[in-house]
Amino acid sequence: MNGTEILFLIFAAATCGGALAVVFSQNVARMAFWLIVSLGSTSGLFFLLRADFVGATQLLIYVGGTVVLLIFGVMLTASGPYVRIRASAGEMVLTCGVGLLLLSVIYSTVFVVDWTKMAPRSGIEQVGQGYNPPGEGNTVRPIGMKLLGLSLDDLGTQRKELSSGYLLPFEIVSVHLLVVLIGAAYLARAKRRVDAPARAGAAPNGSARSFGS
Amino acid sequence: MTSLLAADSIGGALTGLHIPGLGTLSPTAALALAALIHAVLLFNVFGLSAFAFIWLERKVSGRIQDRLGPTRVGGRFGWLQSLADGVKLIQKEDLCPKDADPLLFRMAPFMVCIASFAAYILLPFSDGWVSVAADVGLFLLLAFLSLEVFGIILAGYSSGSKWSLFGGMREAAQMVSYEIPLAICALIPIIATGTLNLNEIGEMQRGGFWNWLIFHDPFTFLSCFMYFTVATASCKRAPFDLAEAESELVGGFHTEYSGMRWSFFFLAEYASMFVVSMVASVLFLGAWHTGLWFDDYLLRPLRENPSQSFDAARYLANVFGLAVITAKGTVLIFVQMWLRWTLPRLRIDQVMTTCLKYLVPISCFLFLGAAIWPLALAYLHGGETTWLPKRPLGDSVPRRVVATEPVRFGATVHTVAVAKGARP
Numbered sequence: 001m002n003g004t005e006i007l008f009l010i011f012a013a014a015t016c017g018g019a020l021a022v023v024f025s026q027n028v029a030r031m032a033f034w035l036i037v038s039l040g041s042t043s044g045l046f047f048l049l050r051a052d053f054v055g056a057t058q059l060l061i062y063v064g065g066t067v068v069l070l071i072f073g074v075m076l077t078a079s080g081p082y083v084r085i086r087a088s089a090g091e092m093v094l095t096c097g098v099g100l101l102l103l104s105v106i107y108s109t110v111f112v113v114d115w116t117k118m119a120p121r122s123g124i125e126q127v128g129q130g131y132n133p134p135g136e137g138n139t140v141r142p143i144g145m146k147l148l149g150l151s152l153d154d155l156g157t158q159r160k161e162l163s164s165g166y167l168l169p170f171e172i173v174s175v176h177l178l179v180v181l182i183g184a185a186y187l188a189r190a191k192r193r194v195d196a197p198a199r200a201g202a203a204p205n206g207s208a209r210s211f212g213s
Numbered sequence: 214m215t216s217l218l219a220a221d222s223i224g225g226a227l228t229g230l231h232i233p234g235l236g237t238l239s240p241t242a243a244l245a246l247a248a249l250i251h252a253v254l255l256f257n258v259f260g261l262s263a264f265a266f267i268w269l270e271r272k273v274s275g276r277i278q279d280r281l282g283p284t285r286v287g288g289r290f291g292w293l294q295s296l297a298d299g300v301k302l303i304q305k306e307d308l309c310p311k312d313a314d315p316l317l318f319r320m321a322p323f324m325v326c327i328a329s330f331a332a333y334i335l336l337p338f339s340d341g342w343v344s345v346a347a348d349v350g351l352f353l354l355l356a357f358l359s360l361e362v363f364g365i366i367l368a369g370y371s372s373g374s375k376w377s378l379f380g381g382m383r384e385a386a387q388m389v390s391y392e393i394p395l396a397i398c399a400l401i402p403i404i405a406t407g408t409l410n411l412n413e414i415g416e417m418q419r420g421g422f423w424n425w426l427i428f429h430d431p432f433t434f435l436s437c438f439m440y441f442t443v444a445t446a447s448c449k450r451a452p453f454d455l456a457e458a459e460s461e462l463v464g465g466f467h468t469e470y471s472g473m474r475w476s477f478f479f480l481a482e483y484a485s486m487f488v489v490s491m492v493a494s495v496l497f498l499g500a501w502h503t504g505l506w507f508d509d510y511l512l513r514p515l516r517e518n519p520s521q522s523f524d525a526a527r528y529l530a531n532v533f534g535l536a537v538i539t540a541k542g543t544v545l546i547f548v549q550m551w552l553r554w555t556l557p558r559l560r561i562d563q564v565m566t567t568c569l570k571y572l573v574p575i576s577c578f579l580f581l582g583a584a585i586w587p588l589a590l591a592y593l594h595g596g597e598t599t600w601l602p603k604r605p606l607g608d609s610v611p612r613r614v615v616a617t618e619p620v621r622f623g624a625t626v627h628t629v630a631v632a633k634g635a636r637p
Contacts, residue, residue, distance in 0.1 A: 003245060029370050033317055036324075036363055052349045060356035068389055071366050140348040140409055 014041035028074045039063045053139050251344050255333050263483035264295045277554040305472030312373025322477035325364030329485040331357040337412045339501045339534035350411040362388040369466035380465030383455045390568040391447045397576040398440035401583045402426040402496045415500030422504025427497040432583035437497040444489035451553035455561045490545035498541050501534030
C-alpha cells in the first residue's frame with residue numbers, strides 16, 4: 001500500500017462517514033457540520049486524482065457557498081433553538097428508494113466502464129513521463145482556454161478545425177447567473193412604504209432601512 | 214495534488230539515507246518524512262507569526278493610545294508577553310455552557326484554525342519555497358480563506374447565547390458579502406500576469422520596483438488599496454469587526470468561549486491577517502524582490518543556479534527573499550493595526566452598505582478597466598500592451614520546469630513558465 005492509497009482511504013472514510021452522519025443526525029446545524037466534513041473530503045479526493053481545479057471549485061462552491069446558504073437558511077428560518085428534523089416512515093421509504101436508484105446508477109457506471117482501457121488517459125499515469133502540467137494537476141490553463149473557446153489539445157495535431165471548447169456552455173451559464181442575480185436583487189429590494197406614518201418614523205438613512213427590511 | 218515541490222526536493226535528498234536502527238529510507242518514506250518536516254515548519258510559522266503579531270498589536274495599540282504597552286515580561290520591550298498570555302490561557306478551565314451544542318461548540322475553534330492554516334500550504338515564502346505550487350494557487354487559497362466563516366457561524370450558533378448568535382449572523386453576512394470584492398480585486402493582477410500560480414506571479418515581478426504589479430497599470434494601483442481594505446474586512450478587523458463588537462455584543466461570537474478555545478480564534482485571526490498581507494505582497498508589491506538595483510545584479514544569478522544539489526549561495530539568496538516578503542507582510546499588518554486603533558467601528562448597516570453599494574461596483578469597474586487597458590494601450594501605442602518602454606511583464610523569467618524525474622525538454626506542446634522545484 002503506497003501513500004496515495006492510504007490518503008485515499010482516509011479521505012474516502014471521511015467522505016462516507018460524513019455522509020452517513022448527515023443522514024443519521026437530526027440536528028440541522030450538526031448536519032451542516034458533517035456536510036462540510038463530507039464535501040471537504042470529497043475535494044481531498046479530487047486533489048488526490050490531480051484534478052486541482054475541480055477540487056478547489058468543490059471547496060469554494062459546495063463547501064463555501066452552498067453550506068453557508070444552508071446555515072443561513074437554518075439560522076433565519078428556525079423557530080426555536082437547535083432545530084430537529086424527524087423523518088416519518090413514508091419519507092424514509094421514499095428516500096431509501098431514491099437513494100437505492102442513485103446507487104444502482106453509480107454502481108452500473110463504475111462496473112460497466114472498462115477502466116483498464118481508460119487508465120492510460122488519466123492524469124496519474126503520465127506523471128514522470130517528461131513534463132506534463134495537466135498530469136500534475138495544473139489543469140487551470142487548459143480549462144481556462146477551453147472556456148474562452150480555445151482547445152489546446154488540438155494544437156500540434158493535424159486536425160484542421162479547432163474545437164470551440166466550452167465557450168457556449170460558459171456563455172449560457174453566465175447569462176443564467178445574470179438572470180439569477182437580477183432576480184435576487186429584485187426579490188431583496190427595499191420595499192418602499194407609501195403610508196405617511198411609516199415614512200415619518202423611518203430612519204433618515206435609506207441604507208439602514210434597506211438592510212433592516 | 215500538484216507536486217509537493219519542496220517535499221519532492223527534500224524527499225529526493227533523503228531517499229537512500231541510512232538511519233541507524235531503521236535501515237535505508239524508501240522513496241515513499243523519504244517523501245512522507247519531508248512532508249512532515251514541511252508541515253512542522255509551516256505550523257511553526259503559523260503559530261509564531263501569531264505569537265509575534267499579538268505582541269506587536271499590544272505595543273502598537275499602546276503607543277497609539279499614548280501608553281507603553283507590555284514592558285516587563287521578557288525584558289525591556291515585553292516581547293515574551295504572548296508567551297505569558299499563552300501560559301495563562303492554557304491553564305484556564307475548558308468550559309462548555311449548559312445551553313450549548315457540545316460537539317459543535319468544541320469543534321468550531323478548530324475549524325477556524327484549520328481553514329486559515331490550510332491557506333499556508335499555498336503561500337510562497339521565497340522563490341520556490343512553497344509547500345504546494347499549484348496552478349490553482351490563488352483560487353484555492355481564497356477558497357480556504359472563505360471556509361473560515363463556518364467555524365465562526367457554528368461558534369455563534371452552537372453557543373446557545375443570543376450575543377453569540379448575533380455575532381455569528383453579522384459575521385456570516387459580512388464575510389459572504391466581502392468575499393465578492395476580495396475575489397474580484399485579487400483577479401485584477403491575474404489579468405496582468407495570466408497565471409494563478411503565486412510563485413509565478415512573484416517571479417514575474419523581478420527587476421526594478423516599476424515591475425511590481427501595483428505599478429503595472431492604474432487599475433492594479435487602485436485595486437491594491439481596494440484589496441487591502443477588503444482583506445482587512447474579511448479578517449474581521451476593525452473598523453469592520455462587527456462580529457465581536459464588544460460595545461454592543463459583549464464578545465460577539467466568542468462570548469461563551471474561554472481559555473485555549475478562545476485563543477484559537479485569535480490565533481486564526483492573526484494567521485489569516487498574515488496570509489492576506491502576504492498575498493497582497495505577492496500580488497501587488499513584488500513578493501520576495503526588493504525592487505532595488507542590487508536584486509537584479511547580485512541575487513538573480515544566485516537564484517537561477519540550476520543545479521539540483523544543495524547550493525549555499527542560492528539558499529542564502531532565498532533566505533533574503535524570505536526576509537523581504539516577511540517584512541512586506543509585517544508592514545501591511547502594521548497598517549492593519551494602525552487602522553484598527555485609529556478608526557472608529559462602523560455600524561453593521563454601514564459595513565454592508567460600504568461593501569454592496571461601493572466596494573462591489575468599484576471593484577467591477579476596476580476589473581473591466583484592467584481588461585480594457587491592454588487593448589486601449591495596444592490601439593494607442595501600436596501593439597505595446599504595457600506603458601513601460603521595457604520588456605513585457607515576466608519576459609525575463611526563464612522557462613522552467615519541475616524536475617523530479619529526468620525531464621525530456623520539448624516534449625510538450627505548450628511550454629509555460631512554471632515554478633521551478635524548491636531548493637533544499
